[in-house]
Amino acid sequence: MITETPSHYDHLEQMSVHDLLVGINNEDKTVPLAVEKAIPQIEALVAATVDRMRAGGRLFYIGAGTSGRLGVVDASECPPTYGVPFDMVIGLIAGGDGAIRKAVEFAEDDPQQAWHDMQAYNLTPQDVVVGIAASGRTPYVIGGLQQARAAGCVTGCVVCNPGSAVAAACEFPVEVVVGPEFVTGSTRMKSGTAQKLVLNMLSTSVMIQLGRVKGNKMIDMQLSNHKLQDRAARMVENELGVSREEAEALLAQFGNVRGAIEGYHRR
Incomplete structure (x- = not known):
C-alpha cells in the first residue's frame, strides 16, 4: 500500500x-x-x-x-x-x-x-x-x-x-x-x-x-454565540438595507437569517 x-x-x-x-x-x-x-x-x-x-x-x-x-x-x-x-x-x-x-x-x-x-x-x-x-x-x-x-x-x-x-x-x-x-x-x-x-x-x-446557502452566506446557521449573532445581524443589515437595531429585532423575532429576511418581505 x-x-x-x-x-x-x-x-x-x-x-x-x-x-x-x-x-x-x-x-x-x-x-x-x-x-x-x-x-x-x-x-x-x-x-x-x-x-x-x-x-x-x-x-x-x-x-x-x-x-x-x-x-x-x-x-x-x-x-x-x-x-x-x-x-x-x-x-x-x-x-x-x-x-x-x-x-x-x-x-x-x-x-x-x-x-x-x-x-x-x-x-x-x-x-x-x-x-x-x-x-x-x-x-x-x-x-x-x-x-x-x-x-x-x-x-x-x-x-x-x-x-x-x-x-x-x-x-x-x-x-x-x-x-x-x-x-x-x-x-x-x-x-x-x-x-x-x-x-x-x-x-x-x-x-x-440543498438550498442552505444564499449568495455566499450561511443563512440557516444557528445563532449559538455572540460571534454568530453579530455575523447574522450584519447579513440581515446588508441584505435588507435596514439598521442594526432592526436587524437584531428581526433575528430575535424569527430566529435566524433566512427567517428574518423572509419575515421582512412578508410585511
Whole structure:
C-alpha cells in the first residue's frame, strides 16, 4: 500500500526543527493537487448524495481512528453551520463515541460492527453511507459499506490507496493518492488532510445544493454565540438595507437569517 511505503525523508531525529517543519510543509503542499485529480469522483458522489437527501435521506460517515474522527467532526459541524437537524448528517466511529478521544484497540477489526452501529438509526434505501479509510482495508468500513449497499443505500468512500477493498465495496469511490507520509505510515498527516479536504467539499457542496446557502452566506446557521449573532445581524443589515437595531429585532423575532429576511418581505 502506498500509504505504508517509506517516507521520502530519513533520519528525522537528526533533523533541525526548521528542516522538520519545511519537510512536512513541502509534503502537505502536494495534498490539494492529489484532491484535484479526484474531483470527478467527488462530483459523482455529491450528485448521488444530493439526489437521495432531497428525497428525505440522510448522510452517514463510518470510519475508524483518524478517519472516523474526521467524519464525526464534519457531521457535527453541519447543524450549527447550516441549521439542519442533528440526525441528518451522522458520523460513526469504530469503538463508539469514546474512541473520539481515546483509541479503542481492535475496534476497527470487526466487519459487522458498523452495520450494527447503523441499526440504531433505522437505515433506509434513501440514505447515503460514506466510508472513510486511508488504507482502504479497514474491516469496520468494508463490512458497513457492503451491508449498506445490499440494503439499497447509496455508498461511497474516501481512501488514499488505489484499488482498495473499501473502494470495491461501494458505488462511488473517491481515491486521493497522496503518497508516502512524512513519518512512514502516519496517515493522520497527508492522508488525514486529504480526507478533511474531501469531506469539506462533499458536505459544503451538498448543503449548497440543498438550498442552505444564499449568495455566499450561511443563512440557516444557528445563532449559538455572540460571534454568530453579530455575523447574522450584519447579513440581515446588508441584505435588507435596514439598521442594526432592526436587524437584531428581526433575528430575535424569527430566529435566524433566512427567517428574518423572509419575515421582512412578508410585511
